[in-house]
Amino acid sequence: MEDIEDLLIGTGTGTPPGFRPPLTSVTVGVGTTKKHRSSLLPSPSPSIPGTQTIFIKTFGCSHNQSDSEYMAGQLSAFGYSLSDNPDEADLWLINTCTVKSPSQSAMDTIITKGKSSNKPLVVAGCVPQGSRDAKELEGISIVGVQQIDRVVEVVEETLKGHEVRLLTRKTLPALDLPKVRKNKFVEILPINVGCLGACTYCKTKHARGHLGSYTVDSLVGRVKSVVSDGVKEIWLSSEDTGAYGRDIGVNLPTLLNGIVAELPADGSTMLRIGMTNPPFILEHLKEIAEVLRHPCVYSFLHVPVQSGSDAILSAMNREYTVSEFKTVVDTLTELVPEMQIATDIICGFPGETDEDFEQTVNLIKEYKFSQVHISQFYPRPGTPAARMKKVPSNVVKRRSRELTNVFEAFTPYLGMEGKVEKIWITDIASDGVHLVGHTKGYIQVLVIAPDNMLGSSAMAKITSVGRWSVFGEVIETINHPSDNKALNKQVPNQDMSSLCCNQTENCVISEEPESCACGNVDSCCSQSTLEKTDSPRDTVVLPQNQNSNKNLFGWILRKRKNLHKRVESELASGSDIKREKSMKKWDFVDKALLGGISISILTIFALLVCLRFSVIWSQ
Template sequence: MEDIEDLLVGNGAGVPPGFRLPVPSAVGVNPKQRKKNGVTKLTVVQDSPAPKIPGTQTIYIKTFGCSHNQSDSEYMAGQLSAFGYALSDNPDEADLWMINTCTVKSPSQSAMDTIISKGRSAKKPLVVAGCVPQGSRNLKELEGVSIVGVQQIDRVVEVVEETLKGHEVRLLTRKTLPALDLPKVRKNKFVEILPINVGCLGACTYCKTKHARGHLGSYTVDSLVGRVKNVIADGVREIWLSSEDTGAYGRDIGVNLPILLNAIVAELPLNGSTMLRIGMTNPPYILEHLKEIADVLCHPCVYSFLHVPVQSGSDSILSAMNREYTVGEFRKVVDTLMELVPGMQIATDIICGFPGETDEDFAQTVDLIKDYKLAQVHISQFYPRPGTPAARMKKVPSNVVKQRSRELTAVFESFTPYIGVEGKVERIWITDIASDGIHLVGHTKGYIQVLVIGPESMMGSSAMVKITSVGRWSVFGEVIEILCQNNEDVPSEEACACSKEQEPCSATSDCCNQNPTLEATTLLRNDPNQDDHSSRNLIGWFLRNRKNQSSKKMDLTSSESKEKQIQDLSHRSAWSLVDIALLSGILLSLFTIVALFLNLGSRSLSSK
């Protein structure tokens, strides 16, 4: 199947982003030819739905993979919404399904296969985007579906329109990077995922993503800073810098990551209402900038958190992976950042069972994880990806791979990273609601996940909290003071204080004044100690409903609303006693009724 650009009328050149193409003269259609009674007929590959006005249909978008993929989906959703399409989380009510895919692991691609099969069974027009079709365009599973390449997301409206007409369209040719100012519908309105570059400079033997995302391509500093200004004006409270390798940023355009970070930090609000999170970086490209990176991580409005995948604790395995660094260099990155940045937290990745991994290699990996006791370690088994050099290497037996994965997971889960944090006072930034529907989710400067109880109006706020209890994956806190309520400001001199006590950063003399925090936690997971907080959760449910009802009855000014929330929080303990007394009374009444029935039953039996 040819790309759409190869089928244009005229000289066959591509068209500018956003240019709308008529069908059939300019859009690639994949018809099937049938001969009947000597007459050739053209039939489109999908049944044509009933004619509708373009832009009035409903689209279901399913996203797999990394934050970069999530950002791509948000951009595609924004363009479709701007053109008039409705977006739905319900696949059954949608007129078309769009699947944004991930090619990192086999399970992700298998999930794509499953949803494509379901879509075909439901007779839904399908558009597949992301790394799988870009890296493996000739997969059998992709036959008969439309495709949007990773650098063609700015033309998603064209593809959807033609697919709804029953045509199969493929846009895979690489071109200039999509603009950053395209319309966007964020999954979380308080979080902007900002891709700073695509592709990478590496050539890891196991990686399929390089086949899809290609060589490094960086956005300019000016374009990224401009985007940062716009999203801050939109009310975004967290900016996540995303790429396949953040540390490699700018090497293709004559700049580097510290230059970009300093330019972005200069635009962050002085009141500390918006935080910056630096994305995943491989060790080779930050080794020469460790001091500068530490300076940025010390900034009051930058999370003291970095994802640095090591993949193995064995130099021989790292060499087989072609990772271009040693275990010693990884240790240098971690040790330097932890020394220079108070409360610094490092997350890492491990691949268990890479081809050629011996028991000794695996033991070195276990020792590395034990040495640092990181709060975030993403452990996965090796999956051979088609077309990669590692897929041709001699594999470790699957039972051995599974056993090593279980063993390393047990070691990791035995860590207690939050011992000692209980009772501390921390500043958090609240951007989400927990899966239990009761707690709000915030993060400390060290990116520890803190669950608090409060009204949904606190979303997008910054607050001081006291840590009341700890779990394995997160901690629980009690709100003491709200510093920034959505768009409300606080005095700049107090806005970036992350705790009551301050400690100078070791990176520079005036870099920041942050109190060290403990290890960062993983993203929200089920807390094994969740049942211990069930009574508090129930009370919190009452509290949130009371606040939501009162907010509907009264139209307070912003200052009055903030004052009332602080007063409500100060009286929370008294309300909790009332709720507990009420529940206790109900339970006592139930026990009394049961006792009476039992007494009557025993008397009737004795009388007989």
């Protein structure tokens, strides 16, 4: 194994061997696939850096996702192509999460697959940073969480056949690095790394380390930049947002006020505050409530409680009580209209008794949170909790199911039917049919609308409600994405989260990747549950307005494209049952399209016949 620090020692000229500037002809994000690359670039060759194709796979929280976007941006700026197809890639870059066993197992699976395919591998993220000597990482190049600005060096050396490791860093990566966003309308902005906590179950602290905050000026500068780029949502992300600035003599309200002052007055760009643990916002509740009331800030906050028992919170070393958590929730709910709070629960933490669990159930019943992330306890190697006496696995599973049933019995959006809400539309739902918008309280609203409404704001009438989201009809568009400036293009179909969602877990329900530190949320799972609609995939509520025909046509095209991908996947599995179901799905859309074409042809033919007879009769 060779260390990259040895490989790239300067030659006395101030420039390390092999260093080359980024390609000035490449616009980051505008072209991220091979077909967009300049025809002047040479054909891919192992000996020519910047001509290869990179596959990026991301596990974990929004912070990890932001890191992957930064790494993708730098690779793109240096000429590399990005692909969502691992088979056609020359190198795999895997950004890892260490929060839960399922995430690390999924990582192990993809690493094994890469090795068997003889693909050069680079592993980034919390796993190599926190467990650099892990057996799974033997013979693989690794890059640490604070070394993402040097990913190009690591990739180039790995493509040359070197095994390189870059883990030590004392300064934070710059915020103005090139970036290719997964969603071109959403900027994930890391405000700090690490945390001040010492939770007994948390492995992320081993990787992300102690608190390190970006300056207010650097963060406000980044906000100015992305707003000018046309970004419509800014997500503040960190291992604990509430702890921001305590290492540099400032606090979260100071940062929030500085950012809000730079948001467009027309409300076209919204700010969403990231996960915060109770201890660090208790002293700033009124100031934070004031920010959450601002028209450009979502009235939403993710505040993990983890348990309704003070005894278990003490064993977790969470540094707050249930009463203090309630103070946070009660205060924000009272001071902020439409306030929505998400929380996390860990079922089966070591030492949890039936009485402890019952207190947790009662807490959830009392507040009826619209979003609760329910996780089973996973002992992480090297943490104090891993050495504690475990609750039997069958008991943990039973408690998890019971709490899930309690949570799913709530109807948080009942009574919204008929209301008119302003929504910000930034995504396409996983069903390929609806567009995803959010209210001021960050309630998910699914609407049928043309794709050109992405990035716009609208007034929507709520037509029906479900357990996980509400359905709406767009009645007025407030602003259009045509006014946007150049936006970074999404990595083509880049799924940064699909492999880490263990279907046996209860990840109920998150609307975004969120912190994977003491929040203990394997949030890549939660991203997939976000776009889980409450109606069957083939059930459509069409808006009754002048755009109906346009919306229907756009829906049919999205639906057909989505089904095409699903059919290919299902046929590839070789399942006769899936094949039969897939063909039925094809019948639904294709027959509709063919029927429409046939009717159009017959109509034209009839008109021609009528015209012909009209000419004959006139003679």
